[in-house]
Each structure stands twice: as C-alpha cells, then as structure tokens.
Amino acid sequence: xxxxxxxxxxxxxxxxxxxxxxxxxxxxxxxxxxxxxxxxxxxxxxxxxxxxxxxxxxxxxxxxxxxxxxxxxxxxxxxxxxxxxxxxxxxxxxxxxxxxxxxxxxxxxxxxxxxxxxxxxxxxxxxxxxxxxxxxxxxxxxxxxxxxxxxxxxxxxxxxxxxxxxxxxxxxxxxxxxxxxxxxxxxxxxxxxxxxxxxxxxxxxxxxxxxxxxxxxxxxxxxxxxxxxxxxxxxxxxxxxxxxxxxxx
Amino acid sequence: xxxxxxxxxxxxxxxxxxxxxxxxxxxxxxxxxxxxxxxxxxxxxxxxxxxxxxxxxxxxxxxxxxxxxxxxxxxxxxxxxxxxxxxxxxxxxxxxxxxxxxxxxxxxxxxxxxxxxxxxxxxxxxxxxxxxxxxxxxxxxxxxxxxxxxxxxxxxxxxxxxxxxxxxxxxxxxxxxxxxxxxxxxxxxxxxxxxxxxxxxxxxxxxxxxxxxxxxxxxxxxxxxxxxxxxxxxxxxxxxxxxxxxxxxxxxxxxxxxxxxxxxxxxxxxxxxxxxxxxxxxxxxxxxxxxxx
Amino acid sequence: xxxxxxxxxxxxxxxxxxxxxxxxxxxxxxxxxxxxxxxxxxxxxxxxxxxxxxxxxxxxxxxxxxxxxxxxxxxxxxxxxxxxxxxxxxxxxxxxxxxxxxxxxxxxxxxxxxxxxxxxxxxxxxxxxxxxxxxxxxxxxxxxxxxxxxxxxxxxxxxxxxxxxxxxxxxxxxxxxxxxxxxxxxxxxxxxxxxxxxxxxxxxxxxxxxxxxxxxxxxxxxxxxxxxxxxxxxxxxxxxxxxxxxxxxxxxxxxxxxxxxxxxxxxxxxxxxxxxxxxxxxxxxxxxxxxxxxxxxxxxxxxxxxxxxxxxxxxxxxxxxxxxxxxxxxxxxxxxxxxxxxxxxxxxxxxxxxxxxxxxxxxxxxxx
Numbered sequence: 001x002x003x004x005x006x007x008x009x010x011x012x013x014x015x016x017x018x019x020x021x022x023x024x025x026x027x028x029x030x031x032x033x034x035x036x037x038x039x040x041x042x043x044x045x046x047x048x049x050x051x052x053x054x055x056x057x058x059x060x061x062x063x064x065x066x067x068x069x070x071x072x073x074x075x076x077x078x079x080x081x082x083x084x085x086x087x088x089x090x091x092x093x094x095x096x097x098x099x100x101x102x103x104x105x106x107x108x109x110x111x112x113x114x115x116x117x118x119x120x121x122x123x124x125x126x127x128x129x130x131x132x133x134x135x136x137x138x139x140x141x142x143x144x145x146x147x148x149x150x151x152x153x154x155x156x157x158x159x160x161x162x163x164x165x166x167x168x169x170x171x172x173x174x175x176x177x178x179x180x181x182x183x184x185x186x187x188x189x190x191x192x193x194x195x196x197x198x199x200x201x202x203x204x205x206x207x208x209x210x211x212x213x214x215x216x217x218x219x220x221x222x223x224x225x226x227x228x229x230x231x232x233x234x235x236x237x238x239x240x241x242x243x244x245x246x247x248x249x
Numbered sequence: 250x251x252x253x254x255x256x257x258x259x260x261x262x263x264x265x266x267x268x269x270x271x272x273x274x275x276x277x278x279x280x281x282x283x284x285x286x287x288x289x290x291x292x293x294x295x296x297x298x299x300x301x302x303x304x305x306x307x308x309x310x311x312x313x314x315x316x317x318x319x320x321x322x323x324x325x326x327x328x329x330x331x332x333x334x335x336x337x338x339x340x341x342x343x344x345x346x347x348x349x350x351x352x353x354x355x356x357x358x359x360x361x362x363x364x365x366x367x368x369x370x371x372x373x374x375x376x377x378x379x380x381x382x383x384x385x386x387x388x389x390x391x392x393x394x395x396x397x398x399x400x401x402x403x404x405x406x407x408x409x410x411x412x413x414x415x416x417x418x419x420x421x422x423x424x425x426x427x428x429x430x431x432x433x434x435x436x437x438x439x440x441x442x443x444x445x446x447x448x449x450x451x452x453x454x455x456x457x458x459x460x461x462x463x464x465x466x467x468x469x470x471x472x473x474x475x476x477x478x479x480x481x482x483x484x485x486x487x488x489x490x491x492x493x494x495x496x497x498x499x500x501x502x503x504x505x506x507x508x509x510x511x512x513x514x515x516x517x518x519x520x521x522x523x524x525x526x527x528x529x530x531x532x533x534x535x536x537x538x539x540x541x542x
Numbered sequence: 543x544x545x546x547x548x549x550x551x552x553x554x555x556x557x558x559x560x561x562x563x564x565x566x567x568x569x570x571x572x573x574x575x576x577x578x579x580x581x582x583x584x585x586x587x588x589x590x591x592x593x594x595x596x597x598x599x600x601x602x603x604x605x606x607x608x609x610x611x612x613x614x615x616x617x618x619x620x621x622x623x624x625x626x627x628x629x630x631x632x633x634x635x636x637x638x639x640x641x642x643x644x645x646x647x648x649x650x651x652x653x654x655x656x657x658x659x660x661x662x663x664x665x666x667x668x669x670x671x672x673x674x675x676x677x678x679x680x681x682x683x684x685x686x687x688x689x690x691x692x693x694x695x696x697x698x699x700x701x702x703x704x705x706x707x708x709x710x711x712x713x714x715x716x717x718x719x720x721x722x723x724x725x726x727x728x729x730x731x732x733x734x735x736x737x738x739x740x741x742x743x744x745x746x747x748x749x750x751x752x753x754x755x756x757x758x759x760x761x762x763x764x765x766x767x768x769x770x771x772x773x774x775x776x777x778x779x780x781x782x783x784x785x786x787x788x789x790x791x792x793x794x795x796x797x798x799x800x801x802x803x804x805x806x807x808x809x810x811x812x813x814x815x816x817x818x819x820x821x822x823x824x825x826x827x828x829x830x831x832x833x834x835x836x837x838x839x840x841x842x843x844x845x846x847x848x849x850x851x852x853x854x855x856x857x858x859x860x861x862x863x864x865x866x867x868x869x870x871x872x873x874x875x876x877x878x879x880x881x882x883x884x885x886x887x888x889x890x891x892x893x894x895x896x897x898x899x900x901x902x903x904x905x906x907x908x909x910x
Binding site (some may be wrong): 288336340347349350352354357359361364369381402407480483511513516517520521523528 | 682689696788815860
C-alpha cells in the first residue's frame, strides 16, 4: 500500500521519439497548494495530461490516496477525485452560465438515474455559493460563449469548484486576468487550500509567491528543484534555467 | 466447394477490374477529402454529370468518345469550382454541415439533370474495338474493362505527377499539412482549395465518362457509387496510395466472395469487413499526412 | 437566452399539449378513412422526426441511417402480421415459391403475436445499443459516425434484398390482413388506427421532451458542445451518447411497427438511403433543436410532397434541395430557430418598454 495523498512515481512519456517526460516523480501532501513551474516546453501541461488521463504514460505510476489511477480513462480519474481546469478555458459555450455550473455538479453520473431526475440534490445551494464566489451571479442566464475572457476563466474555476474534487489541477488559471481578478483568485485559492489539494501550473512567479506552499520546478521533463518559494528563488540551478530572468510581475 | 482454377483466375482478373472502377470512382473524392477533409456527398452526382456531358457531346455535337473524356473533366471541374466558391468554402469548419449541404447539392443536381434530360435512360457510345472481349486461355474480360484499368493507372500517374512534380502540387501538400503556416508563406489557400475541389470534381467527371459506357446513364446513377467510393477513401485513409491499396483489396475480396456466394452477399460481406476494420483502425490503411482542417 | 418566451418551459408544454390536442381531435372532424390512414402515416413520419431531433438536436449525433431501426421494426411487425394469417403449420406463399418447405428458424418466434411485437421493438434497439456502443467507445467522430450509419444502412438494404427466401427480396412482405391484437383488429383505414398511432406519437414526444429536460438531457447537450470537458467532469460520455442514440432507435422502431400496421406492406425501400436522409432534411428545416418543430418539418415537407403530386415532383425536390442548402448554410436552427429569434426580439422589446414605463413613474418602482 503506497502511502501519501497524491504520488507520481517515475513517469516517462515520449511523443514520436521525443522524450517529453523523463523520470519525473512528485509527492503532494493533502490540503496543500503545489505549484508546477518551469520554462516553456518543460512538460508541465503534458504532466497534467498524464495525471488527468488525457494521455497515458509510457512508464511510471500515479497514485491517489493509495489508489493506482495510472492510465485510467479521463472520466474515471475525474470520478476518483481529480478536477481539471484547462490552459485555454474550456466551458460549454452553447449553454448558459447556470447550465454550465449545473452540469459541473457531477455527484450523480449514472446516465439512467439522471434520466429520471430533473434536479440534482444540493445543486441549487452550491450554485448560489459558487456563483457568488466567482462573481457571476448577475451573468447566470448569459450564454457562456458570450462571456469576456476573465469571466470565462472564472466560470471554469466555478465549474471545478462545483465538481468539488479532492485534487484540483489548474493550468494557468490567471492567464489574461486583470490585477483585480488575480487578487480575487489568490483569495479563493488561499481559502480553498485549507480543505482541498491543489496542483497549479504557472509562469507568473509573483502569483506563485502569493499562494504556493511548495514549488516544483520542471525542466526538460524531469524534476530540477523543489521547495518553498524562498528556497526556489535562491536556487542557482533554477536561475540558470530561467537564464537569470525572474518573471517580473 | 469446388472452384476450378480457371474460375479463380477469372475472379482475380474481374477483381482487378472492380478495383479499377473503385479507384477511378474514389480518386476525386480522395483528393478532396485528403486535402480539405471535405466529405462531398455530391460526388456521385459529379460522376453522373460526367456521363451526361459525354452523352450530350456525342448526341448533339457528334464529338468522338476519346475527346469527350477530357471535355468531361473540364466541364465537371468547372461545376465543382463554382460549387466550392459559392458554398463549400463557407463550411470548412463545420464538417457535419458540409456533409448535409453537399447532400442538398446532390439532390439539386439529380433533379436538375432530370428536368433537363428527362428520366429515361441514355446511352454512351464507345468505339467498336472497345466493345469486344479479350480471350486468353480460358480467361475472358471485356476490353472496355481493361481500358478502365488502364485509365486508372493513367489517372493515378497524372495525379501523382501533379502532386509531386508541379508547383501547384507543392501548394496543395503544404496546405494539407498546415493551412495557417502555408498561408504565412504566401500561399493563397482559398485558391488552392478551390482548384483542388475542381480537380476532384473533374476526376469524378472522367469516372462518369467511363462508367456511362459501362452502364446506362440515368440521373440517379451516381448514387450507386457514392457509398462505395466513400468506404474506399476512408479505408485507404485519404492518401492516394491508401485509396489504391484499398481499391485493390476491396475489388479482389468482392470478386472472390462473389465466386463463393453471390455478388449481393459479397457486397454485404465487404460492408461488414470495412465497418469492422474502421472500428479498429479509424485512420485507415495509410494516414493522410498532416493536420486536416 | 435571457427571458426569451421561447425558452419558457410552461409555455413550451402548453404549446405541445395544444398541438397534440389538435392532432388528436382530427378523427372527430373527418370521417374520410383514406385521409385518416394518410394522416396516421404522417404521424409515423412525425415520430421519426422526433427520434432524429433527439439524437441530433440534443446529442449532436448526426444519424443518416435511422432507416435501420425503422426498417427492422417494420419487417418484424410485418412478419408478425403475416404469421397471424397463416393457419397452423402453413408457411407464407413466397417461401414456397423460393423453395422452402418449412418455416425458417428466423421466422419462428413471430408465430406468437406478443413475441413478434416485442421483437419489433427489441431487435432494432439492441442493434443500436451494440452499434452505438462500439462506435462511441471508440470515440468515432461526428462525420465519420454519420458515414458509418450510411454504410450500415446500405448493408441492410443489400442483405434484405439478397435473403430472398426469408424476406421475399425486392418484393417485400405484404400481410394479407390487418394486425389483430387479441380480439381487436386494427383496421388501417379507421379512426382506431389513427388514434393508435397518435397515442404512440404523443407518448414518444412527451417522453423525449421529459428526457431533454432531465439531468440526462442537460448532460447530453453539454457533451454535444464539448465532450472532452464533460469527460473531465466525471461523466462517461460514451454511455450517454449510446443511450441517446438507442432511445432514438427505439422511437424509430415504434414508428416502423406502426408503418407496417398502416400500410400492410414492407420492403427494402424502408432501408433506402434517400429516405433516411430525408428524415434529416425534415428535421433540419423544421428545427433540429425542437421536437415539435422537427415534427412540423416532417408534416410540411411530406405534406407538400404529396400535394405537389408526381408531375412536379422533380421541381419540388429541386426546391427542397435548395432550401436544405440554404438552411444548413444560413439557418442552422431551422424554422424553430427563426421563431426563437423573433420571440427573443419581442420579449426584449417588451422588457425595454416595461423598463421605460418604470422610468417615467417618478423614478419609483411601480411595477414589481
């Protein structure tokens, strides 16, 4: 029985001869916020793909609470408790904001039971709570495709919150957001990490500084350095990889 | 089951003939689908228009058969060009809608032809020497069927030359690989798509010029080719070589099955085999290179 | 989407009930047996339209081979009806003509009426379940799936023609008398038959609408939009797609069974590609996202077609083809989409007017 809450062990992945992930391991404690950083092409999104089931690793294992979820299907992994927010916001554009949030409330996924149910239990209350958190209460009936970029990011965050998974995988959640919006996201995440585990991919070191408990630096598909934000910022190897330029905020 | 070696050899040759027909029928579709990912449900009607073009040229202008074939290419190619410019180009990001819209085009073309030429069967005349049979040993095959096999090879060579030896061919291949990057190199992808569609339509026209002589010419003659042409293209994967191999495989298998059972059941078996094959290998025999739109 | 009367659920249900009430009242107005039979056949087309709207409008699954379920249902029912007329131990005449001397295994279950009717619904549904299951678990894409349905339909047409001793080939099966349920005979030219078909049409429509409004319907519409997103929320998309496709097949099978009862003639024409695609055309024109407008599409097109008669049939189909192209290109929501837009504009105007009224009353809120 493998201990630890979320564990990635020696993952390897190649695409057509190109080794993208090269023996990467990760250990995430419950109710922490772990940031995955690294230069472009380091393999961050691929790692998220491999964890969430969008891609299957060539070698290695992924464990969630002792459960081996390696190579399982996306919906199975999601059911086990992993929710994902995509780099390019993926919302259901033809549905209203309200309907998006309702779909995301995936407590009951059985198709037959859903055929005989008009409303999901507890959905309305949760929707009120989440729509307030993501500031979309006045936009509930708007078609999701018509939202602004920031609002779309919010909606997807809201959807993951409705899904309420044990682990949230967030891929660049503040990309394109204004200062204000980023500030609000920081508040939400800091509150959330007390009760949920979050793995977050980011470029913006300023944002990372505000929220990260642990920072993992990925380079060329392998672990370069890991520690809290102060340790990472002082690490020479990390500086060398980023060519001495710390992402200014 | 007692199959004499003569019957078997005959079925092999017949299979080659069927393969030739499939290939010629599917060639235009291969190009259009392979390049632009367009599923042209009016493909059968392009074939039909080719046949009617030959009929009209022969009946009203007395044009000799061999000259009719390139004219059919140009006429149907022009029609295809017009259809691409007025309709298809607006639907490239909506593959289901392309499917439906081209079915609408198919209906319009069939009914339009019916109104112009009538529903009664028409006939295409072929030169005397093409009408006979070749007999070698115990094997026999119609000369016209051999001519179709010959045309299959000629057209395949012609298309290969266009794709790999001409400037236009380079553009087509570039646009097939990656439309945006091709555009950034100054290639007018809109024009490329238009001419490619026209090329595909023209080749269907040539197919019609041939098939019109093989069977009677009716407004609905194209419908018998469209499903099988599609299955050939999709089994092949959208590449020229893929369609060639798929045609050969399907032609020979169908002929062989027809020997064992009957020709209708043979068709049924082929359908089933293709559906099963595609379930396990949806990209076909040879994946068409590059990103489709 | 905001406050558009088109989306008001209560109004929608009232509309549906009103339309179904009108349809149900027809035999009270007309006694013409031939007309009733014709209209009942339109009811069959209506059911087919509802079935396609369910899997295409709601699920985004373009199915060009609905004739598979329709034809299978029709053949099973025709076989049941044929066996009802056969005295014990005898076999249908066409089989004797084809050299058979005993009832084939395939036909034997149809000697029992209940089994036959059960098979008419069961066989197509199971086929769709298996076919859909195989395709959707393999994540076969939209246009590809559509072509597969077309190819499979063609295969059915071919095999039903080929199995002459079992199906009478191109001639089809024509049971000499109407369906008998227990002691009642369902005369196809009676108001009884009309109401029989109408009841099934109403039931299928109401059931489909309830399904659309359920959580299942919401998730199906979501996966039409972005299947990957829905997968990452924890739903097994393949199961939802297979179920919605299978349900549409069940409705089509019911339609096929009714068709056999009404026309007492079933042939491989039921498996014709042109017919299956014309169902899609009715639904595209009427409005794929609305069950009732899809039904209207079927009524209108088929009605116009029989009105036009044989003389102008070619011109009519030409116009139909053009209309279809225009709808696909410019009006993807069909007539229903047009109604939705118009209602949306009137609702917006109404709201603006109310808002203006509020402003004029000293800034105080008079209307709550």
